[in-house]
Amino acid sequence: MAKWGMVIDLDKCTGCQACTTACGMENDTLPGENWQDVLFYTEGEYPSGQMKWLPRPCMQCEDPSCVHVCPTRATYKDPDAGGIVFIDWDKCIGCKYCMIACPYGVRFFADEAPLVEPDLKEIFPGSGGQLWDPPGQSPDQDRKRGIGVQPKGVVSKCTFCYHRVSKAPEGVPDLDEDDPELVDYVPACVRTCPPKARFFGDLDNPESNVNKLIANKNGIRLKDHTGNRPQVCYLGAGAGIPAFQPKS
Amino acid sequence: MSADTIDRNNTGLMTGMLVVGAVIAIVTFAIVAFALVTQGHAAFNMDANVAWGLPIATYVYFALMSSGLTLVAALAMVFGFKQYYPLIKRAIWLAIITLVAGLAVLAMELGHTFRMLWAIPLNLQIESAMFWMGVFYLLDLIFMAWKFQMMERGDWTSRLSRQVGVASFIAVLLAAGTLALVFGMMSMRPFWFDPTLPVWFYATAAFSGVAALVFFTYLSYGMNRSRMPEGLRMDLEGPLPKLFLALAGITLVLFLSRLTTGLYANAPEVNVVWSDYLLASGWFHFAMWGGILLPFVLLLGRGMRNAPGVQMLAAILVLVGIFIERIYFVVGGQVVPLFKGTWERGLVEYAPSSTEWVLTVMGIALVFALYGLGERLFNLSDSPMVTAGDEAASGRQATASS
Numbered sequence: 001m002a003k004w005g006m007v008i009d010l011d012k013c014t015g016c017q018a019c020t021t022a023c024g025m026e027n028d029t030l031p032g033e034n035w036q037d038v039l040f041y042t043e044g045e046y047p048s049g050q051m052k053w054l055p056r057p058c059m060q061c062e063d064p065s066c067v068h069v070c071p072t073r074a075t076y077k078d079p080d081a082g083g084i085v086f087i088d089w090d091k092c093i094g095c096k097y098c099m100i101a102c103p104y105g106v107r108f109f110a111d112e113a114p115l116v117e118p119d120l121k122e123i124f125p126g127s128g129g130q131l132w133d134p135p136g137q138s139p140d141q142d143r144k145r146g147i148g149v150q151p152k153g154v155v156s157k158c159t160f161c162y163h164r165v166s167k168a169p170e171g172v173p174d175l176d177e178d179d180p181e182l183v184d185y186v187p188a189c190v191r192t193c194p195p196k197a198r199f200f201g202d203l204d205n206p207e208s209n210v211n212k213l214i215a216n217k218n219g220i221r222l223k224d225h226t227g228n229r230p231q232v233c234y235l236g237a238g239a240g241i242p243a244f245q246p247k248s
Numbered sequence: 249m250s251a252d253t254i255d256r257n258n259t260g261l262m263t264g265m266l267v268v269g270a271v272i273a274i275v276t277f278a279i280v281a282f283a284l285v286t287q288g289h290a291a292f293n294m295d296a297n298v299a300w301g302l303p304i305a306t307y308v309y310f311a312l313m314s315s316g317l318t319l320v321a322a323l324a325m326v327f328g329f330k331q332y333y334p335l336i337k338r339a340i341w342l343a344i345i346t347l348v349a350g351l352a353v354l355a356m357e358l359g360h361t362f363r364m365l366w367a368i369p370l371n372l373q374i375e376s377a378m379f380w381m382g383v384f385y386l387l388d389l390i391f392m393a394w395k396f397q398m399m400e401r402g403d404w405t406s407r408l409s410r411q412v413g414v415a416s417f418i419a420v421l422l423a424a425g426t427l428a429l430v431f432g433m434m435s436m437r438p439f440w441f442d443p444t445l446p447v448w449f450y451a452t453a454a455f456s457g458v459a460a461l462v463f464f465t466y467l468s469y470g471m472n473r474s475r476m477p478e479g480l481r482m483d484l485e486g487p488l489p490k491l492f493l494a495l496a497g498i499t500l501v502l503f504l505s506r507l508t509t510g511l512y513a514n515a516p517e518v519n520v521v522w523s524d525y526l527l528a529s530g531w532f533h534f535a536m537w538g539g540i541l542l543p544f545v546l547l548l549g550r551g552m553r554n555a556p557g558v559q560m561l562a563a564i565l566v567l568v569g570i571f572i573e574r575i576y577f578v579v580g581g582q583v584v585p586l587f588k589g590t591w592e593r594g595l596v597e598y599a600p601s602s603t604e605w606v607l608t609v610m611g612i613a614l615v616f617a618l619y620g621l622g623e624r625l626f627n628l629s630d631s632p633m634v635t636a637g638d639e640a641a642s643g644r645q646a647t648a649s650s
Contacts, residue, residue: 071378072367091367094359096299103436105586111289153359244516246524
């Protein structure tokens with residue numbers, strides 16, 4: 001079985017947020033509850049200050065702290081599904097301990113005050129336990145893997161678009177959106193990225209493009225000191241987080 | 249001593265407390281339940297940045313107060329300090345009801361409370377500190393209820409009663425310890441990350457537990473020590489205020505250690521939390537100076553320490569101060585955003601919603617109501633000895649009667 005990984009080249013990323021939009025549409029997330037987001041931040045001060053941005057999906061960590069803390073095993077890492085970390089919405093009790101334990105801040109409890117107005121939960125009220133009923137709702141639903149429209153009172157997160165990736169032919173080293181045979185299986189954020197800053201492939205396959213990129217372009221993992229060992233790697237300048245400084 | 253041999257002039261007050269507390273608890277429960285049904289958890293102000301807010305802080309406050317009360321009761325139950333016997337039945341009852349109140353608040357905060365009842369035991373995630381916290385607090389509750397039932401039957405010192413007392417002590421150490429580790433093991437949250445956090449939790453638990461014991465004991469007797477049974481009166485004139493002082497001192501030393509290392513640390517997730525969040529708040533200053541230092545100073549002199557008014561004042565200061573500390577502790581671990589992005593240039597801002605405050609009031613009202621109920625149903629001042637002077641003889645009688 002593949003171990004799916006993502007490579008994001010920050011030298012190519014323009015911070016356009018197309019990935020964020022595509023993710024929201026693909027996964028029917030509420031506005032602001034961005035499973036995939038591009039964070040903008042500044043580093044340093046005038047005259048050497050820099051503007052930076054960082055696309056941030058779930059890192060699908062090899063040793064995910066969210067999985068260790070979950071008291072019901074609702075969140076779990078599935079080695080048979082490419083090592084993706086899922087949330088079983090039928091087991092999640094909404095304690096939010098995983099949100100505390102995730103060093104990357106990529107878990108969401110969308111049953112909260114709206115982050116963006118107007119509140120779409122009021123405009124498209126949910127039925128059947130769903131938080132909302134978005135128009136043109138995706139047919140892909142898998143509560144055991146946290147795929148579909150989020151129910152009330154549970155945590156949700158990026159699934160590497162498992163509902164697409166899982167249909168890919170066995171043994172492919174990479175899911176490249178430029179390959180007409182594979183384009184339908186590529187995660188939405190990768191497929192939509194205009195400057196082609198994202199790559200998706202099998203980290204266990206020595207022939208995969210993602211492995212070559214990581215090796216040749218000094219791929220690094222974000223906040224590697226946490227020991228979570230993400231399956232998402234960053235290339236290029238600026239693949240780091242400046243220390244927090246309160247605004248003066 | 250049976251319930252009908254004690255002066256219980258206070259039952260009118262307790263009945264009023266029971267009724268008023270129950271009404272407030274029911275009304276506040278209805279308000280929160282209605283908000284959750286109509287708005288969902290949008291009724292709370294927590295979000296992806298601050299996932300745990302006032303309800304969790306209230307749960308921690310009550311759970312640790314419960315643990316502290318059991319630790320105090322353990323002085324007599326486990327360690328043989330018999331002068332504390334007149335306190336322990338009230339302490340155990342308070343421990344039971346504060347834990348129940350804390351769990352009630354927690355239940356309203358969770359996304360799926362009833363699912364928890366089967367999902368946790370059926371999935372046995374033993375790697376999670378939260379799992380163990382649940383196991384140990386459940387055991388703690390069972391042992392405390394068992395011990396209380398034994399004391400109610402007059403069985404204070406039988407072999408089984410002592411064993412249950414020891415078991416509840418061990419359970420409470422494990423429960424409060426794992427509650428601390430729910431926070432303390434989070435290396436990605438440096439403000440909390442601390443292997444010695446259980447020590448801080450034990451100390452402040454006992455501190456708030458003694459404060460609750462002093463507060464409710466005086467409440468039961470209308471601040472009038474002459475109405476109290478002799479053993480209880482003697483406790484409040486000597487051993488209990490001394491213990492209160494010692495715990496104030498221990499808490500103060502530990503707090504200064506946390507404050508110093510927090511401000512000294514270079515890591516902004518620790519340093520900035522102390523300098524720009526905790527110390528920037530007037531409420532936190534009240535908790536520090538009013539809730540820890542002032543009670544310590546008030547209790548230093550023997551004359552002051554033994555005055556009922558001073559003890560009550562110190563107890564109220566501690567109960568309020570530690571509550572504030574719990575809020576700032578829980579929120580403090582989350583106010584530095586994990587990523588300094590455009591949307592989070594400064595510390596994360598969080599203020600509890602009105603529904604969260606109503607939920608906290610529900611917990612407080614529940615404690616008052618159940619305490620009033622306890623005073624109505626049981627003789628919480630019961631003790632195996634009539635006075636401290638003949639404790640040995642009474643202890644033997646209690647054993648024989650069991």
